[in-house]
Amino acid sequence: MSDTLTRRNFIQRLAVVGTVVVGAGALAACGTEGAGTDTDDATALACTDVSALTEDEKTTRTTLNYVDASVTEGKNCTNCQQFQPDAANATASCGKCLVVPGSINPGGYCDSWAEKTA
Numbered sequence: 833m834s835d836t837l838t839r840r841n842f843i844q845r846l847a848v849v850g851t852v853v854v855g856a857g858a859l860a861a862c863g864t865e866g867a868g869t870d871t872d873d874a875t876a877l878a879c880t881d882v883s884a885l886t887e888d889e890k891t892t893r894t895t896l897n898y899v900d901a902s903v904t905e906g907k908n909c910t911n912c913q914q915f916q917p918d919a920a921n922a923t924a925s926c927g928k929c930l931v932v933p934g935s936i937n938p939g940g941y942c943d944s945w946a947e948k949t950a
């Protein structure tokens with residue numbers, strides 16, 4: 833009888849230890865990944881605050897499929913005719929656009945992209 837209890841206890845403890853080890857490993861991995869993400873977020877330029885815009889202006893951004901980071905090779909806001917860069921820092925600050933209301937990322941893109949000619 834005590835032999836059965838010992839075996840049962842051993843298996844239960846093995847399961848608990850295994851769960852703890854797997855859980856600790858998962859937490860460690862999350863901690864490392866989270867630290868990298870925080871660093872990336874701190875250095876990334878985000879021009880996504882639409883809190884000061886009207887509903888119509890927000891709709892324009894959405895309708896034209898504005899994105900903060902272009903996925904269309906060779907096309908982004910910096911080489912678009914409509915982009916109005918920030919005077920103080922053209923590439924590292926949010927700018928404006930003649931078509932899309934609100935803050936515009938130099939690396940952004942939308943359906944109204946037009947090649948800059950001058």
Ligand code: SF4
Pocket residue numbers: 898908909910912913914915916928929930931932936940941942943944945946
């Ligand atoms: S029209 Fe579109 S691609 Fe051109 S600057 Fe404005 S948001 Fe960027």
